[in-house]
Amino acid sequence: MSFQTPRSIEEMLTAIHKREYLMPAIQREFVWDADQITKLMDSLMRGYPVGSFLLWDVKPETAQSYTFYEFLTNYHERDNPYADKATVPAGSGTTAVLDGQQRLTSLNIALYGSFAEKKKYAWWNSADAFPVKRLYLNLVDAPDDEELGLKYDLCFLTDKEAAADDGAEDKWFRVGAVLGLDDSGPAIMDEVADRGISDYRTASRRLYDLYRAVRDFKPMNYFLVTDQDADKVLEIFVRVNSGGATLSYSDLLLSMATNQWKELDAREEVRSLVNEINSNAGRQFSFSKDIVLKTALTIADVDLRFKVTNFTQANMAKVEESWPQIKGALLRAATLLQQFGYNERNLTAHSVIIPIAYYLHLRDAGDSYLDSTANAADRLTLQRWITRSLIKRGIWGSGLDTLLLRIRDVLRANTTAEFPVAAVETAMTVVGKSLTFDKAEIDELLNLKYAGQRTFSVLSVLYPGLDLGKKFHEDHIFPKSRFTKKKLREVGIPAEKIEDYQGAVNLLPNLQLLAGTANIEKQDTLPADWVDTAFPSGEKRATYIAENDLDNLPLDLAGFTTFFEQRKQRIRARLITALGATPRPAATDEE
Template identity: 30%
Template sequence: MAGFQQIKIAEAIREIGADKYLIPAFQREYVWSGEQVERLFDSIMRGYPISSMLFWKVRSESAEQWMFYSFLRYFRERYNTHNAYKPTKSIGEFSAILDGQQRLTSLYLALCGEYHTHRPYKKWENTDDKFKICEFYFNLTVSQEPKNDNVEYEFLWLEKAETGSKTIYTDKFGQKWFRCKDIYPHSNNDVKAMEIQENFGLSSKETKNLALFEKRVFSEDIISFYQEDDQNPEKAVNIFIRINSGGTHLSYSDILFSYAIANWKQKDARKEINELVDFINNSKGFNISKDLVLKAFLYLYHENIKFDIGSFNNGFIENIEQQWDNIKMAFHSVFDLLGNFGFNAQTMSSNNAILPVLYYVYHKNLASSIVHGTGQKQTREVIKKYLLRATLFKPFGGSADSVLTATRKVFKKDFNGKVFFDENIDEFPLEGIEKSYKYSNTIDDDFLQDLMLYRKNSPEAFAVLSILYPNLDTKNNFHKDHLHPESKYKEYKKLMEKNKKEYYDFSMYDALPNLQLLDANENMAKNDKSLEEWVKSECGNKNKSKFLKDHLIPDVNLSLDNFDDFYEKREKLMISKLRELL
């Protein structure tokens, strides 16, 4: 029946466990932090409202048109964040959660599941030893200041290795913590807090807290929701978009993504795209999102590059599904190529810059040859130059859609989704792309001087050094290295202070005029040697002037007390070389 209704937390947990509450494809994944869950339960215990939810009662005729997913049974950072697909043919009517998914998932994980957080400084691997495996506990005693600020009732995710998964865990302060998932074996129609008191020796205050917790879960209608019975899926989506403004932000692109993949016929689109994104991020070292994949669909095949729900009609989605394997292969090849160029999450300033490369590789059928094919060497060089220059000139800043539209017109002026290149487009059109976003004439003294301010870990520093060191094999391990070692900065500062001279602050010491690119072996050999010592050891009887020229090092006194002169001279060398190369 349509309208507002109320249920108990325990009823919602039972429905989730029985897959009678499911998540529609246009919902996002679980994103709440552990602390958000802890604060949710404090609010519940204090009797605060937790906001109403929106359910959509789904009957068989609607279920067939959409894909639905089960709630998470446990959460593991990065590795178990994706909801599992749930076939709906055999489960009859069910409720799809349009608003309230994050809160309901939090309730279920706290009362039935686990929350796994990555251990700091551990390698990212999907193994138990790399994670804190936590269960949800309620502090019945509270004799110490709670870990979270401004809470009256303390709930925490505690590590199983610490608690031993005990029903009552006593910490080093003598505080007794109740494992929340154990409320179920102890609860039915009767209040069982007294039973736990007898078994575990709880004080009257601790028993009172436990009884209140049990009451909140089993006896009170805490969850309020509006149920929509209309079986028009488009209405459900529109309602969802309208009401989804609170809680953890869900962007319009998140909704579009789910809407776009909901009607794939042969493949589980969410699984396919999640696996692609995860592989590129975890195995190739980038940081892309599903938004980039969605934008790629439009950039490759749709007249309108902007995110627009009307673009994802059945014909467009059917074509994308048919082409998915080829699109996926092109993604893999392009990111392999970027990795060979030395790009990664830290050195890639805008993922949108990838789309013209993807378009060219995909529509020219170069996925199998672009990375290693001998016939594609020149194309690789042009693409690398495009990406490095795009990192410096930042064309994909404010109006990314208009810039992307302009770049695609370089490939095909009148795009129709059927023919993808004008007759004159054979090579990757670097010059045309740059003209399309009008940065090719902005290389002046101020621009080049500003480049010199970029610091070691910026994408721009990598781009400048890659342009200045074109012969370095970035396919293998390489390092951005301080010419005057980072460890010598304090010594330099003391020297200047001793001589009562002004000195560069560390932001300048860490900037481009004191940086170079070295391969891993060279960097290990240099280690923490002073610049003066390193040049002497590398040159020996060799041609010193050639060595200095190759490394763009000025022929001046290279001792630390002459750093300021070295810095100014090298800055001029780099600017002069960049003016020539750009």
């Protein structure tokens, strides 16, 4: 390993675009966010060191034995989050980046590409959820956020956001455009003059700082590994990546599987399956490759813990051999979760899919299991277990591997064609993951709020007769829009009760699950009026009221608090029955 002559950012990125530098399959995916990219560029513009890089000189005879990837240029969180596989021509070698991939990819995006991440609260499948942005430098203003510690105002913006309004200074300079400047003198002066910026000196200085950082300075210090022993290179790679943004075991597993699988490309298979689980067939989830990989280890019946000692060639061979079954089981498990009404917003623990997939694999369940009448009772048992595990705090948190191993052992030992819920729950209790609820926990659930993490799961337990595979919304029985102070005063609610009304409107006793179309039609109609309109038949109206605990539904808001308290007690009784609540053990003298 030898130290090489430092290079400029421009020189390094030029080498990347000539495909002289590639990433070995043992590298993780790109994980940096927009703030990390801007901080890196700010540091370079200030002349700060940004760490050294480690490259591997891969000879032609070695290159043909491994998989390599190109550098990501246009990052899109949904549509293009991964680098493309590279082709190394026969008889050619390459230079692989062992350490510095995140920084080099960030610089490549900053200067040559774009960055598109999901807007907060936007739906994953929405057309405008991922605006395409490029890195811009503000030539006029200082950074707004002092907490970031930036000297320069660098920001990812859409081209429309960066465009100057009529009459305003054209202050946003696209960082990548610095590569097109002919020089650091007249070209910079002309650029600033053409933009009509009044503070000519500041703008010119900032643009000059960017030019020097990218094209003049040589901050890219790197070491070159020439050893062709793959095991030794892997050891160097793991040690180098033990600090900073640490390489996760799942990344390492995926990387090693990519090199060890004989017929399939592990990285491509996992990527494809993650996308299919999350967004195909109407599904809307956000499962990660970690979940897919842990499920793969579980179904392959090897140690499911992410430990380096488990990444053996024999274990990887088992995973590859089982891949068709792993893929089918995960897709069916995701579809089941969808049928149970779950999506990316209300599925609070992604790990729950692992035992579901393993169970479906063990019973060799095909697509018919998902909707056949013969399996309806088993699906209901599975749904109730899943829901209770999501409602109970702490089930899928710490100690996850131990829990999954226990559940796998029970499912493997099961000799019936039904989900062994009693045996599973006994095994869970042994490791401190009991699904028993005491009455204090039930009372806590009664205070769940609209759109809370566990609210959907609790409502689905309360009212199990709904076909949750269809689109259901969490709905306010008494519309929230009527609970402003002004509207409450207008209907005669005493001032001293307004706070009580507003504190209760978002709580569980005022919530129900309502079909999407019905929820839209209901809007801000009072519940008694809507029920009369939606269910003109007295029999259907009575059934709906009984099934949703809407007895004694008042005609106006004056009776809201009484209705709320009565429904709260009815819901409490339902939860005690549904969740099997027990009294909390009495405190001992020692406590």
